[in-house]
Amino acid sequence: MINITKNINDFIFGDIPTSELIEESHQKKIEHFGKPITYSPKVFIPLTTMCRDKCAYCTFVKSPNDGGEYLSINDVLSIAKAGDAVGCYEALFTLGDKPEIKWKAAKDQLNDLGYESTHQYLINCMKEVNKTYNILPHANPGLMSKQEITDLKLHSPSGGIMIESFSKDIYSKGKPHYKTTTKYVDLRLETLNNALEVKYPMTTGLLLGLTETKDELINDIEQIINLSKNNPAIQEIILQNFRAKLNTLMRNNAEVTNDLYLRIIATTRIFVPGHISIQVPPNLSPDITLFLKSGINDLGGISPLTIDWVNPDHLWPDLEKLNTEVINSNQILKKRLPVYPRFIEKEWLNEAMFEKINNIIDTDGYPRENNE
Numbered sequence: 001m002i003n004i005t006k007n008i009n010d011f012i013f014g015d016i017p018t019s020e021l022i023e024e025s026h027q028k029k030i031e032h033f034g035k036p037i038t039y040s041p042k043v044f045i046p047l048t049t050m051c052r053d054k055c056a057y058c059t060f061v062k063s064p065n066d067g068g069e070y071l072s073i074n075d076v077l078s079i080a081k082a083g084d085a086v087g088c089y090e091a092l093f094t095l096g097d098k099p100e101i102k103w104k105a106a107k108d109q110l111n112d113l114g115y116e117s118t119h120q121y122l123i124n125c126m127k128e129v130n131k132t133y134n135i136l137p138h139a140n141p142g143l144m145s146k147q148e149i150t151d152l153k154l155h156s157p158s159g160g161i162m163i164e165s166f167s168k169d170i171y172s173k174g175k176p177h178y179k180t181t182t183k184y185v186d187l188r189l190e191t192l193n194n195a196l197e198v199k200y201p202m203t204t205g206l207l208l209g210l211t212e213t214k215d216e217l218i219n220d221i222e223q224i225i226n227l228s229k230n231n232p233a234i235q236e237i238i239l240q241n242f243r244a245k246l247n248t249l250m251r252n253n254a255e256v257t258n259d260l261y262l263r264i265i266a267t268t269r270i271f272v273p274g275h276i277s278i279q280v281p282p283n284l285s286p287d288i289t290l291f292l293k294s295g296i297n298d299l300g301g302i303s304p305l306t307i308d309w310v311n312p313d314h315l316w317p318d319l320e321k322l323n324t325e326v327i328n329s330n331q332i333l334k335k336r337l338p339v340y341p342r343f344i345e346k347e348w349l350n351e352a353m354f355e356k357i358n359n360i361i362d363t364d365g366y367p368r369e370n371n372e
């Protein structure tokens with residue numbers, strides 16, 4: 001264990017030039033994923049901006065007093081329809097974690113819609129989307145029990161929960177997760193374990209920049225590597241760079257530098273199992289071309305229709321320009337589904353979802369071009 005910690009420390013903070021490090025990690029990416037750099041054409045469906053937590057960096061969350069509410073089913077279906085019409089494959093349900101536990105107004109709104117819980121409403125929305133459209137529901141609803149994941153698996157091929165950081169220091173006063181109730185690592189690991197028991201493919205990841213010390217960063221990388229080795233339900237790790245946002249408690253916090261970011265990506269790629277997808281968001285770095293040959297194989301969701309509801313100040317890249325940049329890196333920009341090809345198996349998907357997906361994909365497990 002000490003050796004792994006030391007290796008990670010040496011890779012990230014040692015003397016190996018960044019160019020050498022990323023060459024090795026890019027080589028490993030090519031061995032396991034070939035030339036494709038994938039992205040998921042998607043629409044954001046902000047089912048509710050209410051949440052029982054309030055993280056210090058979050059601009060998505062809105063209390064009922066500030067106008068937080070649930071989208072109506074008609075709005076949900078309109079967004080799904082629009083996404084479907086322009087060839088999106090992912091309906092990303094973005095929502096706060098069970099706001100009805102904290103807010104009576106949330107409970108009242110749910111009751112008016114005819115539901116007891118956010119989970120029940122989410123499941124119904126997914127069911128309605130699947131009835132009419134090819135687009136595939138995917139949700140990040142926060143902590144999930146085994147039963148909740150079993151319900152979600154009926155209507156979506158995958159889900160997600162970010163670990164963000166394994167550090168225990170970020171729960172103290174003035175820190176990013178002070179007074180949160182859902183951000184405890186052990187609870188989030190439990191959700192990922194529940195997903196494994198139910199055989200539900202999951203995306204997880206780190207939010208780089210929440211912690212302050214080298215040791216915390218090394219521990220985060222080591223723990224996420226261990227997690228990817230020990231939990232076979234994990235299909236993807238997002239290495240997301242924290243961006244300071246106005247009107248948040250963390251507006252003046254430092255952001256990760258490009259060189260450190262590259263070294264973190266490369267180190268993670270070198271140590272995770274080969275099949276793990278490593279994603280960096282394409283709209284959170286001023287120059288995404290720097291990262292195309294760092295060991296990443298994926299750029300996450302890019303929407304032709306909706307803003308990034310979690311980082312609304314950061315626009316999606318222009319797809320034509322991105323395509324040229326990926327070609328210039330000697331790779332191929334390719335669309336993917338919210339579930340990676342390796343997980344398109346009966347073991348990981350329920351029967352109806354397996355069938356729906358098989359009607360969309362080519363022999364490599366990516367969406368067929370003529371679906372559009």
Ligand code: SF4
Pocket residue numbers: 051052053054055058059060061095096097142182
């Ligand atoms: S749990 Fe998610 S939605 Fe809720 S405040 Fe934190 S980051 Fe925002």
